[in-house]
Amino acid sequence: MKYSSPVSETARQTLRIEAKALEQLADSIGEDFTTCVEAIYRRGDRLIVTGVGKTALVAQKIVATLNSTGTPAFFLHAGDAIHGDIGMVQPSDLVLVLSRSGETAEIDVLSLLVKNMGNTLIAMTSKRDSTLARRAQYLLLTPFEREADPNELAPTTSTTLQMAMGDALATSLLALRGFTPADFAKFHPGGSLGKQLYLKVGDLYPRNQRPLVYPDTPLLDTLYEMTSKCLGATAVVNRTGERLVGIITDGDLRRMLNRHTDLTDIRAEDMMTTSPKSVIDTDLAVAAVTRLREDSISQLIVTDEAGAYLGFVHLHDFMREGMV
Template identity: 75%
Template sequence: MNPTHLVTQTARKTLEIEARALEKLAESIGTEFARCVEVIHESSGRIIVTGIGKTAIVAQKIVATLNSTGSPAFFLHAGDAIHGDIGMIQPDDFVLMISRSGETAEIKVLALLVHNMGNPLIAMTSRRDSSLARQADYLLYTPFEREADPNELAPTTSTTLQMAMGDALATSLLALRGFTPADFARFHPGGSLGKQLYLRVKDLYPQNQKPQVYPDTSLPETLLEMTNKCLGATAVVDRASGQLCGIVTDGDLRRLLNRRQDLTGITAADLMSPTPRTVRASTLAVRAVGILETFSISQLIVVDEQDSYLGFVHLHDFMREGLV
């Protein structure tokens, strides 16, 4: 068989098998799942997620998703748990054990220990008749037919179902808790997603210089201000009130030079564009990026609620924060 054909055929078959399994998983969600989510939501304890081998890796991912969506969770390796680490489980904690068969030796021992400790036990397994399922207080059933690899041996479909069930658990808890974008930002302050939800123009513009001239400022002085402040533009501000009158950019200078030879007596008022694009200091940074993109410009003048001039925010500021 042609290698390219073999690869594409195998890949497509893998995805088709897993897609069908996910459809069956979705169909299986009902009151059994809902009750499990509800009791976790009503509890003040944490969710301890445990597994062994590949399911331990799945457990770590589920813990990360739970924590990032507001549900306190910890990972506990099943092998380590039965050799001392079970002490991390506190009285109010739920223990979620992941095992496709529900018959893994370490899982069976750990399930018995958790049962004796009195903690609520949640089983995530593909066998309702397994030892794990029988000992569990709640069941997250992952209906399973076959693994997706050609030999039907490697954990593929089973781990896909486990990951998806973990996502379903986390998002259901998120919905019950009324978890908002602002809450998400609190847990992701360093990432670009979080920055889209909390970073504002006022957090960026103070680091830039603040070029400004007055309507009667001469052309040489205007050029000097633009050059010294390194932004390629300057605001034109009313001398008495501090209100923004306009903007002078490099483009304004080029257009002036194209239409006039004699520059004697030229002032900032003769050069400026009287309706510059502005943004409030309180505006989310991601919205300011949208304004730049809409009008194909590289900077915005920042103003307060009374339209008083505060400074400039530049495309480079947003690039530095990973928003562009």
């Protein structure tokens, strides 16, 4: 049974009103939107995004999304613009003005200034017949039936539509540019999303120690190598070229002890698992994380493309990078 209370019903009603408005906005996308996007793309100049009150906050979010997806954009508060900051607008800039009604005092002054300066003016408003819409060369219309709050006063539906229209603008420009995951990583190098696109295994394994034994290494020396290098495992390599031939983990040790009572002549090759799970140093770190999850293990051996042993990556390396 669906939970119900006055609070939950108000919340559901708000979301339904906004969802319906978004569906109607999606259906309304047409030639006006297309010509606006193509104009921004063709010009390739900066896009100044401005508003006042709640629309100023929406404008800042739109600017952040545009910049992160390859469209140079700057935020300009409409109130500050008409008190001197209009000087930041260069002759080649396009100016996107957000206003629900298109008739507020600051927006009226600003839109006239932009038009007189000769800049391309783009209006995002819910009123096709507003002063702002009539002055603009391009119109991004965001009509709605009602705000979602019970009093139909607080900017709710209107700002939701503006935010969504900004996303549609950014993603359409992204598609026109052929913006790739690699491009996205260039703009997001410090976040976990960006790291998934550029961080490689080779950036991580040098932090760890490099346990190594040979097939004929005695049991005690093997144990010392495993415990002293703090990984609980060791790679087994041949003596010429250090090519990987196996791995010994604590599980391998337990299985060996169950099989043997006389440990005198036990060597690494008697304990090792051949064909160990490994990654290449040039692999993306996110691919290594996937391997760890799929195989339910905590570490992988790292090799170069020729199969030479380089080191280990551990689950903790990816946790430090915020990838797990």
